[in-house]
Amino acid sequence: MNFDFSADQKELADHARRFLGESCTFDRLRDNMAGEEAYDRSLWQQMVELGWTAINIPEAQGGLGMGSLELCLLSEEVGRVLAPVPFFSTVCLGAHILNQLGQESLREQYLPPIAAGESVVAVALMPGLGQLEYADGCASGALGPVAWLGAADLLISRARDNHGTECLVLIDAKHATVARRNIDGVVLDGLVRHGQAEFSATPARLLASGDEARRLIELALAQAAILTAFEQLGGAQACCEMARDYSLERYTFGRVIGGYQAIKHKLADVQVEIELARSNAYYGAWALATDAAELARAAALARISATEAFTLAAEENLQVHGGIGYTWEANCHFYYQRARLLAINYGNADYWSQQLLAGLQAAH
């Protein structure tokens, strides 16, 4: 496989980078963290106008009908600037899952509002986030912490029916029977607001159950892994550039610190991890776009490498900055926390290693 993005796709990425570089500044992140709004609504609105919420939605439902490759590139750019918007859960996962549904009526009902930027989706797929019981069109139970659950219009969640069968349900997150709250106070990475909710006989639509639910969840997790890997890649790259720039500016003992081998080797190690992560993320993008048989394996590889790269890049970026790196005013902390959040969200390294090994064993 010799995969690369097309010229059009690269242009989309360049444009996204320029737009986000100008509009999603670190000061804006600080404002967001200090403010009441769950996400940056005006940035979200601009993204809607650029068509980003419509990107993977078919034209018939008001979308642009593009594929996962565009999503990969946008995810990298969103990750680079840590945009505080529910892009990942709404577009990368929500729209993706709804798109896979057989029932056209569901697609007709729920996709156009997402494309138009009127519907924010929270998605709960990983086990360990609580449990929903589904029966007779209603769901009960508790979930959390789930990203953007407090701000979402819709929730797509894993559930179990009264026979214990796995299913996938869709819930109006604003329904009166949903008691939800944002997790405030001291949290890791306050830019991605997490919420908790209790559901008592909340009306729920059954999207799929049994084998079909498992297939959709598996596919969504592969999609989540690969797009998260791109987000991590963007973050890692930003850290590496920040550290390099700072190391060229900062003097100790009459020399720029970037001239000390200790710093050069440190940054070279980061760059090596990024190159590996990029290759594996591209492999994932190819597998996603071609619906390749190796999708599960590619997803695990992409995720494992990206977690390694972002973790190292974020920690060492802060280290290279010295004392200033630990302040609120410097920007290293945003990445330091995001790297850890993405390392534990949607399956940690243990989970993806297990997926990879299970695949290897099966092939053996």
Added chain:
Amino acid sequence: MSQNDTRAYLASARAWLAEQAPAYSGAARRGLSVEEDLALGRRWLHLKSEHGYAAITMPKIYGGGGGTEIEKVIFTNEENNYDLPTGYFGISLGMPVPMLLKYASEEVLRELVPPAIRGEQIWCQLFSEPAAGSDLAALTMRATPDGDGWRLNGQKLWTSWAQYSDWGVVVVRTDPTVPKHAGLTYFYVDMKSPGVEVRVIPKLAGESEINEVFFNDVFVPDAQRMGGVGGGFKVAMETLMIERYAVSDEAVGGISVEKFVDLAMRTRINGQPALADGEVRRLIADTVAERQGLRSIHRRAMAAIAAGTEPGPEGAIRKLLGARRRQQVSAVAMDLLGVDGVIMTEGAQPTEDFTESWIESPPLRIAGGSDEILRNTIAEKVLGLPQDHRPDKGIPFNKLS
């Protein structure tokens, strides 16, 4: 001190702590504001000073314990088993006050040392500046002669606890026409002097202890000079070395390996108990093996202290390994917690909360000698390898570009 004496001292310290410490630690601190916690810390220090456990090695006439270095190490090790509000006084009693004992007059010591030992006053250390951290001698803050004293102008950065400090020790440039190490002088200053302005620097997370301190024409009497004019760098280095063997706790203020094992017992990896996972077991084994090795290094250093010789630069090993270990173990703990790791316990100490332990670990790899500087120290002082080329060597400070 004989082995029996040591054992007896340990037993009585342990008993005293078991009786007194709970009222000042753990649950007693939960939910306190920083001001309340500091007040509790002052009361704890005061109580210790009445029983000879505050500033154990300092003379009794100033309120110290009049004890030995070994007693201090033994007591501090035991004290570290409780999370007591002692952090506010670590620098104060660890460096500036001991330096005062070396350099100040009897009269000054009688006035200034007792309130510091009782926790009524706090001392800070004003060394680092925006352009002088690892390379301390690059500092630019000036002192110019004025009558029987000096006028201080400039800025210090990262000064821990300056916002609560009554006094500070400061290194400033008195002669820019000589090479950078040669033009520095060391003073103690009243932090309440006119012209001193302290601003808290918000940190990545949690309440901040770090500050920037501005000096605007601050007058300091020459009597407050410590060491010779131009001898400041030597005194600064002495300050950094004076706590001959800093007694940090074994988890360098973070989560202990025992707490990590507890967590691994109640969490799962891919459906299996986390404690059964090979990688988790390996991490625990590595951490315990490292801790055991560090304990031996610690004991050797204690023996050196007892024999009256200086422990070697191996002390750097503890900080170098401990800081990274804390970051790593806390990160794996968060992996085990999964997404629940995003929620931190309000007001929890890094000794109790895994995420808190992780989030507050970066400065340990930076302050008081960064990982890279400590490696240089080990390479140069232990292995005798040459220093990196320093183009500013020997050049007058005001001729440096």
